[in-house]
Amino acid sequence: xxxxxxxxxxxxxxxxxxxxxxxxxxxxxxxxxxxxxxxxxxxxxxxxxxxxxxxxxxxxxxxxxxxxxxxxxxxxxxxxxxxxxxxxxxxxxxxxxxxxxxxxxxxxxxxxxxxxxxxxxxxxx
Amino acid sequence: xxxxxxxxxxxxxxxxxxxxxxxxxxxxxxxxxxxxxxxxxxxxxxxxxxxxxxxxxxxxxxxxxxxxxxxxxxxxxxxxxxxxxxxxxxxxxxxxxxxxxxxxxxxxxxxxxxxxxxxxxxxxxxxxxxxxxxxxxxxxxxxxxxxxxxxxxxxxxxxxxxxxxxxxxxxxxxxxxxxxxxxxxxxxxxxxxxxxxxxxxxxxxxxxxxxxxxxxxxxxxxxxxxxxxxxxxxxxxxxxxxxxxxxxxxxxxxxxxxxxxxxxxxxxxxxxxxxxxxxxxxxxxxxxxxxxxxxxxxxxxxxxxxxxxx
Numbered sequence: 001x002x003x004x005x006x007x008x009x010x011x012x013x014x015x016x017x018x019x020x021x022x023x024x025x026x027x028x029x030x031x032x033x034x035x036x037x038x039x040x041x042x043x044x045x046x047x048x049x050x051x052x053x054x055x056x057x058x059x060x061x062x063x064x065x066x067x068x069x070x071x072x073x074x075x076x077x078x079x080x081x082x083x084x085x086x087x088x089x090x091x092x093x094x095x096x097x098x099x100x101x102x103x104x105x106x107x108x109x110x111x112x113x114x115x116x117x118x119x120x121x122x123x124x125x
Numbered sequence: 126x127x128x129x130x131x132x133x134x135x136x137x138x139x140x141x142x143x144x145x146x147x148x149x150x151x152x153x154x155x156x157x158x159x160x161x162x163x164x165x166x167x168x169x170x171x172x173x174x175x176x177x178x179x180x181x182x183x184x185x186x187x188x189x190x191x192x193x194x195x196x197x198x199x200x201x202x203x204x205x206x207x208x209x210x211x212x213x214x215x216x217x218x219x220x221x222x223x224x225x226x227x228x229x230x231x232x233x234x235x236x237x238x239x240x241x242x243x244x245x246x247x248x249x250x251x252x253x254x255x256x257x258x259x260x261x262x263x264x265x266x267x268x269x270x271x272x273x274x275x276x277x278x279x280x281x282x283x284x285x286x287x288x289x290x291x292x293x294x295x296x297x298x299x300x301x302x303x304x305x306x307x308x309x310x311x312x313x314x315x316x317x318x319x320x321x322x323x324x325x326x327x328x329x330x331x332x333x334x335x336x337x338x339x340x341x342x343x344x345x346x347x348x349x350x351x352x353x354x355x356x357x358x359x360x361x362x363x364x365x366x367x368x369x370x371x372x373x374x375x376x377x378x379x380x381x382x383x384x385x386x387x388x389x390x391x392x393x394x395x396x397x398x399x400x401x402x403x404x405x406x407x408x409x410x411x412x413x414x415x416x417x418x419x420x421x422x423x424x425x426x427x428x429x430x431x432x433x434x435x
Contacts, residue, residue, distance in 0.1 A: 056211075081204060086210035095215045099222035106225040109232035116239045124246050 030076035032068075034067050037083035040090040049093035052100040060089035130147030150193050154203050158210040162186050165213050174223030184207035202304045229315050254262030267327040296349065303346050304425070307339060315425050318343065320381065322419035332384050340381060342387035345424060354394040356424040356432045362415035363402045377421050396432070404435070 041060050049057040067082035162182065165171050171179050187203035309316045324336030330342060348352060359374030378397040385395050407414035426432045 011140065040431065085204070085207060088208050088215075092211045092215045095218035095222065099218045099225060102222045102225035102229065106228040106232060109229055109236065113232055113236050113239060116236060116243070120239055120243050120246065123250075123282075 033080045033083040034064075034071060034085075037064060037067065037087040037090065039096075040087045044090040044094035044097070047094045048097040048101065049090070051097065053096035055091040056089045056093035056096065060086045060093060063089065069120065076077045126269060149344055149408075150196050150199065150202060151197050152193075152203050152206065154210070155189055155193055155206040158186065158189060158206045158213065161210055161213045165216055168217065168220060169230075170220040170224045172215055173220075174227075175216050175219040178212070178219050182209060182212040182216045183373045185212045188397075222337070233359045242391050300350060303349075304397070305340060307342055307346075309425070314435070318423040318425070320421040320423065325377060325380070325419075325421075330373065330380045337384060340384040341388060344385055344390050347390050347394060352430060354396070354426045354432065355385075357385075357395060357397045358422045358424065358435070359397070359399045360404060360418060360420050360422065361402055362418040363409040364415060367401060371399055371401035373399075374401050381421050381423065389390055394430075400435075 008023065044057060047107050052124075063082045063086035067079045067081075067086060070076070070079035070082060165179060165182065166407050185205070186209045189202060189209045192205050303333070304316050307318045309318045311317075318339075320336060320339055324332055324339060347355065357378045359376070359378035361370040363370070376399075377396070378399055382392075382395045382397045385393060389421045402418075405418040405426070406420070407417045409415050409418060424432050
């Protein structure tokens with residue numbers, strides 16, 4: 001009897017652990033994913049994503065809002081999907097902003113060089 | 126007939142089922158993503174600047190392809206394809222960014238080089254103009270030195286001319302003094318020195334000691350004034366034959382010439398002429414007057430050696 005009850009206890013404990021882990025594995029990654037995506041969106045906004053890549057930035061923000069709604073609705077699967085899409089959009093927006101800024105710097109420098117060359121040609125005559 | 130009909134239907138169904146089941150599922154988004162992926166693969170900048178992002182894009186692409194090959198739902202395929210598509214676009218953007226940054230770095234170097242060249246040019250120009258200025262200064266200095274030298278030369282010449290003038294004046298003064306000593310008279314033909322009869326023996330054509338002294342003085346004058354010549358003219362009184370008197374006058378003139386030649390005067394500087402009884406300076410009535418007529422006149426030339434004839 002004591003041996004039987006002890007076995008039952010072990011089974012119950014195991015079930016509890018499985019449930020806990022199962023629940024946490026479903027809920028925690030979704031929260032983490034959404035948090036990571038949120039950070040990515042904020043990062044993109046800080047890099048000038050709204051200015052240089054408004055389309056991607058809007059998409060990221062909308063999907064972020066939808067992911068938050070899904071979290072509230074406890075639809076964690078949808079939340080993770082939307083969050084990952086929002087993250088992809090935000091990262092793209094950020095890299096678009098960065099490349100546009102780098103290109104602008106390169107163009108400015110090219111202009112500089114062109115002016116300098118004209119000046120050099122004029123003074124060396 | 127009926128059997129044929131049923132066979133056709135079975136075939137059609139089999140074909141449809143086969144078509145559906147066989148071959149991986151694909152969507153337009155997946156096709157688009159694959160096309161994007163191939164373009165990224167063909168972009169050399171991606172290989173150079175964004176290999177890590179490209180690998181992530183490749184992984185995402187593979188997941189989408191796997192889902193399509195496993196015949197997963199179009200919805201799932203599209204979701205994965207979308208993530209892959211965004212990752213590919215990001216890869217392209219990162220490659221563009223890195224390329225632009227590399228361009229910036231290169232352009233910066235180029236700009237520095239141009240600026241350096243500009244400075245070099247400016248320095249060269251400054252140097253050239255400095256050299257030009259130095260050259261101009263040297264030229265000016267040279268001109269100034271030249272002018273100074275010319276001034277000194279002019280001063281020397283002026284001093285020289287002054288000295289010559291002084292010399293000439295001194296010589297003229299000396300000549301005048303010496304001629305005064307010889308009792309020279311200024312006439313229209315020039316200075317005339319008269320050697321009286323007392324310097325000759327009577328009727329003789331030889332100078333006595335006094336005469337030789339006068340000749341010596343005259344020779345000194347000629348020595349000191351090499352540009353001058355003399356004309357020695359002999360005269361007599363009217364006593365005796367005309368021919369004799371003519372000959373005597375010539376001999377007396379020649380006597381003076383010989384005396385001068387002996388004293389070192391060149392022959393071409395001493396011309397002689399005898400006039401006999403002509404050109405008396407007094408009437409031949411008294412002995413004193415006749416003595417005045419017996420004479421030798423020595424005409425001194427001007428500076429150019431010319432003597433006008435009587």
